Amino acid sequence: MTALSSGGLTSGVAPQGGVSSSGGLRRFGSARWRRRNLTFDKISFFLVFLIIPVAFYIAFVVSPFVQAAYFSLTDWTGFSPAMNFIGLSNYGKLFTDSTFLQAMGNNILMAIVVPIVTLGLAMFFATLVTVGGSARGNIRGLRSSSFYRVISFFPYVIPAIVIGLIWSQIYDPSAGLLNGILTRLGLDQFASFAWLGDPRTARWCVMFVIIWGLVGFYMVLFIAAIKGVPAEVFEAARIDGAGRFRTALSITIPLIRENVQTAFIYIGILALDAFVYMAALEPGGGPNNTTLVMAQELFTTAFTKGQFGYACAMGVVLALITLAYAGLIFAVNRIFGGKSEVGE
Amino acid sequence: MDITSRPLGRRDFLRGSLAAAALAATGSLAACATSGTGTTSQTSAPAGQVSDTNPFGVKSPSTVDAVIFKGGYGIDYAEFAGKQVEAKQQGVTVKVTPTTKVAQTLQPRFVAGNPPDVVDNSGAGLIGINTIRDQLAELTDVIEAKNYEGTVIKDTLYQGVTEPGTFDGKFIVLNYALTVYAIWYSASLFEQNGWTVPKTYDEMLTLGEKAKAKGKYLLGWGKEAATYYQTMAIGSAIKEGGDEVRLALDNLKPGCWSLPPIQDVFNGLKKIIDAGYMKPGGSGTVFTAAQAQWSEAEDFILYPSGGWIENEMKDQTKSGFKMTGAPEPTVTSNSKLPWEALHSAAGEGYIVPSQGKNVAGGKEFLRAMLSKDAAVNFAKTKLSSTIVKGTVPPDGFGSTALQSQIKMLEAAGSNIFSWTVLNPADLYGMNTDQLVVWNSFLSGDSDVAKLTKGLQDITDKVAKDPSIKKVQVS
Numbered sequence: 001m002t003a004l005s006s007g008g009l010t011s012g013v014a015p016q017g018g019v020s021s022s023g024g025l026r027r028f029g030s031a032r033w034r035r036r037n038l039t040f041d042k043i044s045f046f047l048v049f050l051i052i053p054v055a056f057y058i059a060f061v062v063s064p065f066v067q068a069a070y071f072s073l074t075d076w077t078g079f080s081p082a083m084n085f086i087g088l089s090n091y092g093k094l095f096t097d098s099t100f101l102q103a104m105g106n107n108i109l110m111a112i113v114v115p116i117v118t119l120g121l122a123m124f125f126a127t128l129v130t131v132g133g134s135a136r137g138n139i140r141g142l143r144s145s146s147f148y149r150v151i152s153f154f155p156y157v158i159p160a161i162v163i164g165l166i167w168s169q170i171y172d173p174s175a176g177l178l179n180g181i182l183t184r185l186g187l188d189q190f191a192s193f194a195w196l197g198d199p200r201t202a203r204w205c206v207m208f209v210i211i212w213g214l215v216g217f218y219m220v221l222f223i224a225a226i227k228g229v230p231a232e233v234f235e236a237a238r239i240d241g242a243g244r245f246r247t248a249l250s251i252t253i254p255l256i257r258e259n260v261q262t263a264f265i266y267i268g269i270l271a272l273d274a275f276v277y278m279a280a281l282e283p284g285g286g287p288n289n290t291t292l293v294m295a296q297e298l299f300t301t302a303f304t305k306g307q308f309g310y311a312c313a314m315g316v317v318l319a320l321i322t323l324a325y326a327g328l329i330f331a332v333n334r335i336f337g338g339k340s341e342v343g344e
Numbered sequence: 345m346d347i348t349s350r351p352l353g354r355r356d357f358l359r360g361s362l363a364a365a366a367l368a369a370t371g372s373l374a375a376c377a378t379s380g381t382g383t384t385s386q387t388s389a390p391a392g393q394v395s396d397t398n399p400f401g402v403k404s405p406s407t408v409d410a411v412i413f414k415g416g417y418g419i420d421y422a423e424f425a426g427k428q429v430e431a432k433q434q435g436v437t438v439k440v441t442p443t444t445k446v447a448q449t450l451q452p453r454f455v456a457g458n459p460p461d462v463v464d465n466s467g468a469g470l471i472g473i474n475t476i477r478d479q480l481a482e483l484t485d486v487i488e489a490k491n492y493e494g495t496v497i498k499d500t501l502y503q504g505v506t507e508p509g510t511f512d513g514k515f516i517v518l519n520y521a522l523t524v525y526a527i528w529y530s531a532s533l534f535e536q537n538g539w540t541v542p543k544t545y546d547e548m549l550t551l552g553e554k555a556k557a558k559g560k561y562l563l564g565w566g567k568e569a570a571t572y573y574q575t576m577a578i579g580s581a582i583k584e585g586g587d588e589v590r591l592a593l594d595n596l597k598p599g600c601w602s603l604p605p606i607q608d609v610f611n612g613l614k615k616i617i618d619a620g621y622m623k624p625g626g627s628g629t630v631f632t633a634a635q636a637q638w639s640e641a642e643d644f645i646l647y648p649s650g651g652w653i654e655n656e657m658k659d660q661t662k663s664g665f666k667m668t669g670a671p672e673p674t675v676t677s678n679s680k681l682p683w684e685a686l687h688s689a690a691g692e693g694y695i696v697p698s699q700g701k702n703v704a705g706g707k708e709f710l711r712a713m714l715s716k717d718a719a720v721n722f723a724k725t726k727l728s729s730t731i732v733k734g735t736v737p738p739d740g741f742g743s744t745a746l747q748s749q750i751k752m753l754e755a756a757g758s759n760i761f762s763w764t765v766l767n768p769a770d771l772y773g774m775n776t777d778q779l780v781v782w783n784s785f786l787s788g789d790s791d792v793a794k795l796t797k798g799l800q801d802i803t804d805k806v807a808k809d810p811s812i813k814k815v816q817v818s
Contacts, residue, residue, distance in 0.1 A: 173625025197627025284567060284779045
């Protein structure tokens with residue numbers, strides 16, 4: 001799955017593939033092809049591996065999406081079969097709704113900060129654990145690196161909701177661990193300081209929790225990717241005189257580019273959602289709504305306010321933002337010289 | 345069909361599936377979709393014989409499908425009432441199903457036209473009544489029927505308990521558990537220190553100083569419960585300014601939060617906050633933890649809340665803490681309603697969907713709940729009164745909080761008031777937005793002007809939204 005091997009493969013096969021694919025197309029159109037190839041084996045293969053999955057996908061993924069998109073054009077309350085078609089007015093309302101716009105802003109900030117910090121840290125630790133060790137002898141990580149690998153994965157094993165609940169206790173102004181430690185150190189201004197209740201700190205505190213919970217997972221992901229790079233490449237770089245930082249920047253990251261891209265997309269989607277963490281840490285949207293996320297606003301609008309049509313419009317906007325984010329990551333990767341395709 | 349010979353097609357496919365996967369991962373969008381709208385089955389069950397013992401004509405045999413919110417009160421009291429129905433009506437069985445998230449559980453059933461026969465619509469996840477009120481049966485005949493002892497139910501209820509469940513003249517929500525809104529304190533602690541219960545905001549300020557001298561705060565709050573102070577403030581303002589204030593708020597009048605009585609209350613609270621008598625950090629504290637700071641650690645001495653507080657904090661109350669309630673303070677001593685006037689509205693809103701299969705059965709279930717055995721059972725096991733009078737003995741089953749509730753109700757006489765829009769039904773779902781404004785006010789980060797503007801903006805947003813049906817309150 002590394003860029004190296006896939007690059008080699010593609011360059012070897014591509015010209016040949018171009019030719020035969022056009023030939024294949026021609027063959028596909030001919031009657032002889034159809035007769036000869038529609039055996040029972042082939043049909044059952046199509047059925048099991050293509051038609052049934054696609055049918056499931058349409059029934060359980062595509063059709064709810066289409067339905068939700070339609071509901072976003074109605075004034076459906078969610079509790080009766082009756083609804084009126086009201087065109088785009090839900091969307092009009094959405095872009096003048098200051099609460100929703102604030103939630104969108106919070107999400108976008110999180111989708112910028114959380115991936116960069118998490119993946120930066122994960123990459124740093126992954127490098128230390130795999131190639132950051134002694135400068136003599138074989139390329140290896142720091143001493144007892146497998147121990148760090150296990151430790152750093154721990155937070156990811158805990159469900160997100162539990163992480164949220166643990167940290168909401170740690171941040172508790174009167175009985176929390178954090179203020180306990182700070183006041184013990186003599187920082188009395190933190191006595192009863194509401195970390196999750198102060199508009200200056202709340203959003204950074206929740207982002208910290210999300211990052212804390214995810215660094216381990218992405219670190220393990222990057223370790224696996226780096227292990228797939230032949231050690232000779234790193235050795236060659238070292239012989240050429242590259243230091244650890246230069247190696248990470250010029251060798252590691254370009255070679256595991258596709259993994260980084262995938263990681264960015266996953267964690268970005270998570271940051272654009274963040275519902276679980278917020279439900280535990282800031283169920284009410286935080287001080288002055290500074291931690292309100294779109295998914296929370298959507299949930300309240302649907303179930304508490306009984307405006308499912310409007311909530312569906314929020315869902316559509318959230319989905320579009322997510323797609324735009326994924327597109328942006330692809331574009332950035334391409335601009336910086338990556339292949340635009342997904343890894344093979 | 346050699347796979348390696350068609351790299352472009354495969355890549356397009358992978359690219360497409362990645363985009364689809366990204367879309368699927370957003371998830372929230374799909375959450376909006378329904379499972380399909382079923383056909384609406386019309387109210388069906390042919391009625392049974394109507395008689396004095398069977399006033400709604402429950403068919404026999406039939407099943408009553410009751411969905412009960414499982415919160416502070418549990419569901420055993422409802423199962424008890426179900427047994428009563430089964431004993432009185434031969435052949436009728438009652439199926440009690442607990443739920444903790446009423447709206448999420450029942451939403452598909454309402455859409456499919458197949459709702460339960462009776463629902464306890466309560467808790468944080470309740471269905472906003474405004475969205476389903478067209479689909480609910482009127483309950484006037486329930487309270488006009490005779491209970492199992494032969495008395496007309498209406499005559500056994502506390503005053504005014506049907507008002508909060510009446511929308512545009514239709515009585516559709518039967519709020520079962522009587523809730524007294526008060527400020528709660530430990531009578532033992534007050535006695536020890538020679539403190540008296542404050543009757544106005546100025547007296548509260550003085551008490552705050554005395555409490556400070558003992559190293560305690562006057563008040564405190566938790567982030568999910570910041571609007572308890574709004575409830576207290578509105579209660580005080582209605583006592584001060586009378587019905588005019590209540591109607592302005594209930595009907596979402598422009599500028600309603602700027603009415604002088606409300607402003608006076610806000611200013612009174614602001615003085616307490618500015619004097620540092622409010623325990624800091626509430627906006628970052630889970631409300632049950634904040635309440636334990638009051639009932640267990642006694643870090644602060646007064647807490648505005650509803651009568652459920654005793655049951656809620658049962659396991660986190662210091663021994664010897666004589667939990668006692670006092671009416672919400674007034675602004676001045678010559679208010680329109682006396683200090684003894686009491687804000688009381690029942691909670692646990694029972695509804696009977698008109699499309700249920702056994703509407704008569706749902707009503708029969710409510711009749712059982714309002715009869716003596718079930719009502720006494722509730723009071724005894726939950727240490728909280730129902731809307732049925734005379735079910736609590738003078739010793740309050742040994743609970744000081746329950747004793748004081750009954751005393752306050754008696755002292756208030758006919759001066760019992762409540763309102764429709766903000767509490768307990770939260771008709772338009774404004775609580776979430778209001779919490780934000782109140783948290784910053786209570787923590788001292790904003791002032792009266794900002795609080796007023798914040799609340800007014802929330803109110804105006806609902807008032808101006810044509811997609812929200814309004815209730816006219818008079």
